[in-house]
Amino acid sequence: MSSSLRPLIAGNWKMNGLKRESAEELKSLIHKASEQNSVGCDILICPPATLVASMAELANGSPVSIGGQDCHANEKGAHTGDTSAQMLKDAGADYVLVGHSERRTDHNESNEDVKAKAEAALKAGLIAVVCVGETLQERESGQTLSVISGQVSRSLPAGGTAENLVIAYEPVWAIGTGKTPTVEDVADVHAHIRNDLQALLKDADGVRLLYGGSVKGSNAAELMNVAHVNGALVGGASLKAEDFWPIVETSL
Numbered sequence: 001m002s003s004s005l006r007p008l009i010a011g012n013w014k015m016n017g018l019k020r021e022s023a024e025e026l027k028s029l030i031h032k033a034s035e036q037n038s039v040g041c042d043i044l045i046c047p048p049a050t051l052v053a054s055m056a057e058l059a060n061g062s063p064v065s066i067g068g069q070d071c072h073a074n075e076k077g078a079h080t081g082d083t084s085a086q087m088l089k090d091a092g093a094d095y096v097l098v099g100h101s102e103r104r105t106d107h108n109e110s111n112e113d114v115k116a117k118a119e120a121a122l123k124a125g126l127i128a129v130v131c132v133g134e135t136l137q138e139r140e141s142g143q144t145l146s147v148i149s150g151q152v153s154r155s156l157p158a159g160g161t162a163e164n165l166v167i168a169y170e171p172v173w174a175i176g177t178g179k180t181p182t183v184e185d186v187a188d189v190h191a192h193i194r195n196d197l198q199a200l201l202k203d204a205d206g207v208r209l210l211y212g213g214s215v216k217g218s219n220a221a222e223l224m225n226v227a228h229v230n231g232a233l234v235g236g237a238s239l240k241a242e243d244f245w246p247i248v249e250t251s252l
């Protein structure tokens, strides 16, 4: 791991997992973490909303934290099917992802929506993991850095600090595809985000920047070694503890 910031290795289970099998995977992960003399990184699992409360109960007192995958911008009200940040906190979550590209695409979420959700997360006492990333078309037309700058400046919550904010850079074309950018490309984008943050936040150097997109055991060490990469956001390879653990191990 390339910096002095405590890494965060986060798993996003997306719309996967039923009670029994998920509890087994989480217990296995907790067991692996608890066997260590010391755990040098933060470990986070974001299960589907139906499992947040039971997973948080299982993880209570362990080195694993639980987070939501999305939250509504409002605290409560007539929003059928949505979950508020306050509800996630009440269920035992410590974190919430906002602005994941699947939310931006499937639910047409704009940067302004993401900002409002991130602000709701902070208000509820959650750590907001704000996701940004360019599409393949944006990368191929040379717009990556300007797209990322726009997303960062427009999605960041007012009141964001190194304690309550994490940014995940996830190139859309790398999510679930098995493709990853070169380490040089990851380094460029992360340095660019760090630079942008310096103009936006007082404690910009303390904000953890995660890389996400087809991270697995075989490429994690190389990616986690890139400057300004302070952890990973992992989809597919987080579903099974035996696949996720080697990624966590790169940052222990």
Ligand code: PEP
Pocket (backbone or CB within 6 Å): 012, 170, 174, 175, 176, 177, 178, 212, 213, 214, 215, 233, 234, 235, 236, 237
């Ligand atoms: C994700 O969904 O945040 C993600 C990075 O997925 P995957 O690791 O499967 O590419």
